[in-house]
Amino acid sequence: MNEGVEWAIHSCVNLCWVPGEPMTAKRLAAFYDLPTAYLNKQLQALARAGILSSTSGPKGGFQLARRPDKITLLDIVIAIDGPDDAFRCTAILKAGPGGDPREDYRKTCLVSGAMRRADLAYRRELAARTIADLVADVERTSPRTPENTRTWFANLKS
C-alpha cells in the first residue's frame, strides 16, 4: 500500500485540531519532517476526491471539505491508493480448458469470490472508522495533544 496513506490520515487529523484558516502543505510537512512536494501530491489527491478543499495563493492551503465524521478511512485509502482491490482476478480460468472467453470470471470464479470477500471485510472495517472517531480516540488517550498541536503550528515560523 502507498505510504502516502499514513501521511494523509495524520494530516487530516491535524487539520481537525487547527481549524479556521487553510493550512499549507509546507507547514503540514514540517510537522512530521516529510518531503513537502510529495505530501503536496497526496493532498492534491485528497482534494480531487472531495475530502479536502484547496485554495491557491498567499493565505491559501488545504482544509477539510466536509465534517470529520463524514470522512472515513476508506475514503482516504481510495483517494490515495486507488479504488482497485488488493487481489486482482486475472481470470486465468479463461485460458484453461473449458474456459468461456465471454464469461466474467470476476463474478463466477470461486477463488476470486473468496478473495473478494476478504477485501470486502477489509473495506468494511475501514469504512466504519471516521476521522472524527480517530480524533476522539486521541483526545481521550492524550487530552493535551490538540492544544499542543495548535501551539506548535502557531509558533512555526516560516
Add this chain to the structure above:
Amino acid sequence: MNEGVEWAIHSCVNLCWVPGEPMTAKRLAAFYDLPTAYLNKQLQALARAGILSSTSGPKGGFQLARRPDKITLLDIVIAIDGPDDAFRCTAILKAGPGGDPREDYRKTCLVSGAMRRADLAYRRELAARTIADLVADVERTSPRTPENTRTWFANLKS
C-alpha cells in the same frame, strides 16, 4: 498484491483433484497457459512454507504437504506475498513534536491501530477459508470439474 497468489490457489485446487503422483510445474503451468519458470518460482515458495512438498528428478514434482482442510488461503497469501501487512506504519509520530524515539508507535499510534484492525479482519477472513472449502464449493457448483481436470491432465502429452 502479487499475481502469483492467484496461480498458487488455483494450482493447489488442481492438485487436490489429481492426487497420488507428484505433478510437475510444467504440467500445472500448461493447464492455464502460464509461464512455466515463473509458476515454478511460486510453487517453490509454497514448498518453503511447508504447504507443498517437492521432489526432484524424473517422476518428481509438487504435491500437497498436508490435508487440504489444513491449508488456509492466508497460508498461501503469506507464503507468496510475505507476512507484512498491507499498511506499514512508518511511525511518523516519532519525527513529530513530542515524539519519543524509544516508543514503539506500531503499538500505540491509534492510526496504526485502526489500519491494523482492518488488516486483521482481512486476514481473519482468509484464515477461515481452506483449500478444502474451495474444492467443495467448486464440486457443488460444477460437479464435473474434478473428472474433467483429471482426464485433461491424463491426456496431456509432454
Add this chain to the structure above:
DNA sequence: GACGATATACTCGGATACCCCTTGTCCGAGTCTAGCTGG
C-alpha cells in the same frame, strides 16, 4: 489622504526523472531411469 493599478511573493497543480520491487528468464545441483557391460 484615498483610491486604483501594478509588481511581487506565495500557494497549489501537473508534468517530469529516479529507484525499488514485481515480473520473467536462465542455467546448475540433484535424482530417477534406462540401457549397457561383464560375470
Add this chain to the structure above:
DNA sequence: CCAGCTAGACTCGGACAAGGGGTATCCGAGTATATCGTC
C-alpha cells in the same frame, strides 16, 4: 540370464536481467497582498 555400473534426461532450486509503479522533485498557473503613483 542377472547384477552392477554408467550415461542420460528430467526435475526442482536459486541466481540473474527487464519492466512498471511508487517515490521524489521541479517549474508553471493563479491569487491575495503590499507598494507605489496619481487624483
